[in-house]
Amino acid sequence: MASPYSDGEREKVASKLPPTLRQALKTRAAQLGIDMQVAVTEAVERWLGREAGQDATVDTAGADSFNTWLPAGLYDTFKAECSARDISFVQGLAQAIRAWVDSHAAPLTDLTIPRLTRRFIVCNQKGGVGKTTVAAGLAQAIALGLPATTGASKLPAMPGLRVLLVDYDPQGHLTEQLACKQIAPGTESLVTHMVERERVVGSLMDHIVPIAPEHFDGRLFLLPSSFEAFLLDSKLGGVRGPREALLQRALAPLEEHFDVIVIDAPPNLGLAMDAGIYYAHRRKNEAKGNSGVVIPVEAEDSSAHAYLMLEGQINTVSLDYEVDIDRLGLVVNKYDVRKGYVVATALEQWQSLQDPPVLSVVPDLKEQREAVHVKQPLLQYAPSSTQAQRMREIRRRLG
Known part of the structure; x- marks a missing residue:
């Protein structure tokens, strides 16, 4: 589900994500100094660029609500590709984020504990x-x-x-x-x-x-x-x-x-x-x-x-x-x-x-x-x- 962003350049996306994967994304983005919505955008774009079957299935049991902002139109493209690959939107997003986290190693010198709300x-x-x-x-x-x-x-x-x-x-x-x-x-x-x-x-x-x-x-x-x-x-x-x-x-x-x-x-x-x-x-x-x-x-x-x-x-x-x-x-x-x-x-x-x-x-x-x-x-x-x-x-x- 997506709703328009105020400036028309991005849209709010409401999906679901396993809590452990959300925490991994939040931690890695904080360690690298990257805004989470930028990280998710990059993850989805990279996933779209890979062939079907390259990503392992992610266990999405217990997935909770997850919200972010994506460039306008990107989520529609992503959903169409999920349908073409015969997987759910939640599974597709989990695969994209899992791959992004795995491909972005934490800095070796980074001992900072991510900020807690x-x-x-x-x-x-x-x-x-x-x-x-x-x-x-x-x-x-x-x-x-x-x-x-x-x-x-x-x-x-x-x-x-x-x-x-x-x-x-x-x-x-x-x-x-x-x-x-x-x-x-x-x-x-x-x-x-x-x-x-x-x-x-x-x-x-x-x-x-x-x-x-x-x-x-x-x-x-x-x-x-x-x-x-x-x-x-x-x-x-x-x-x-x-x-x-x-x-x-x-x-x-x-x-x-x-x-x-x-x-x-x-x-x-x-x-x-x-x-x-x-x-x-x-x-x-x-x-x-x-x-x-x-x-x-x-x-x-x-x-x-x-x-x-x-x-x-x-x-x-x-x-x-x-x-x-x-x-x-x-x-x-x-x-x-x-x-x-x-x-x-x-x-x-x-x-x-x-x-x-x-x-x-x-x-x-x-x-x-x-x-x-x-x-x-x-x-x-x-x-x-x-x-x-x-x-x-x-x-x-x-x-």
């Missing part, structure tokens, strides 16, 4: 603590980047990165706040890509929406929530095999398109949250603190109790599946000094934890509520506000 899961079992606010603000700050600082605290600039916000909460507050629509019932969504793969024919990339591209330089995107997410826990309960990796499997094809994925998680302790926490785990060769959970809290007692429940769930997932899950930090949100002794004492208690550290204290001010009311990103609506500055602080602290 960073994954920030913004979560708390308690609702109303500002998960959506923190997830959205963090993603916006990452997309915009940070300038270098001067004076006593000389800090380097942080370039803007391509960020995908994932609204994993069935309530859809993030989607609504960014003036987008939830994915309708019966339509492919993150839920179907997790638990109903037999219904999947398209790509999640088809549902991704750019957010204020003129302000964020085309680097901020949203995967909207789905009404069917209300049923995700029950659907996960009926899945055979390991459920914890279903979110990771669904989002894996998107990772090559983004530098960072930020997930606004649901306020519960169910199976969907298990999958969300698991997605944050430290992967092989990934540096400690590169990915993990960010936990918004409030300066009050019930928030502390909810944090302990979430901490218990993180420990359970970590032990059950033998993975490391980094707690990147707390964000004390909606802080109002006028509430006196109770909030001051609670803040001291959060800060005394030290591990995880308090990344920032975000005051309860009007700008965030106004941004939600007008359905604009906070860092677009009030970029100089104290709350916006705190989101930049969180981004800086995460490195």
Whole structure:
């Protein structure tokens, strides 16, 4: 399946590829400093130039969605040749990419580990603590980047990165706040890509929406929530095999398109949250603190109790599946000094934890509520506000 590219020179191609072959392609392209779509174009062109039967059959069992951009018309030519050779498009693409990887040896001096997409899961079992606010603000700050600082605290600039916000909460507050629509019932969504793969024919990339591209330089995107997410826990309960990796499997094809994925998680302790926490785990060769959970809290007692429940769930997932899950930090949100002794004492208690550290204290001010009311990103609506500055602080602290 192909759809036109915006400039007419390329078209988006949606196919499938075995996960191991996709990873091999991604790794080799990174080692050679070649854009993946350039590598796939070269692979397809070389395959077309070889006679039928020269390429060994590739095992495509378990192939997942794979998307790229090819020069306009090339995919039609490729499909016609696949039909002539009496093989599937998936098999033809797998043969082409397998041959390209095998014919491009990694540099002998290249010991670099390919970059992993960073994954920030913004979560708390308690609702109303500002998960959506923190997830959205963090993603916006990452997309915009940070300038270098001067004076006593000389800090380097942080370039803007391509960020995908994932609204994993069935309530859809993030989607609504960014003036987008939830994915309708019966339509492919993150839920179907997790638990109903037999219904999947398209790509999640088809549902991704750019957010204020003129302000964020085309680097901020949203995967909207789905009404069917209300049923995700029950659907996960009926899945055979390991459920914890279903979110990771669904989002894996998107990772090559983004530098960072930020997930606004649901306020519960169910199976969907298990999958969300698991997605944050430290992967092989990934540096400690590169990915993990960010936990918004409030300066009050019930928030502390909810944090302990979430901490218990993180420990359970970590032990059950033998993975490391980094707690990147707390964000004390909606802080109002006028509430006196109770909030001051609670803040001291959060800060005394030290591990995880308090990344920032975000005051309860009007700008965030106004941004939600007008359905604009906070860092677009009030970029100089104290709350916006705190989101930049969180981004800086995460490195």
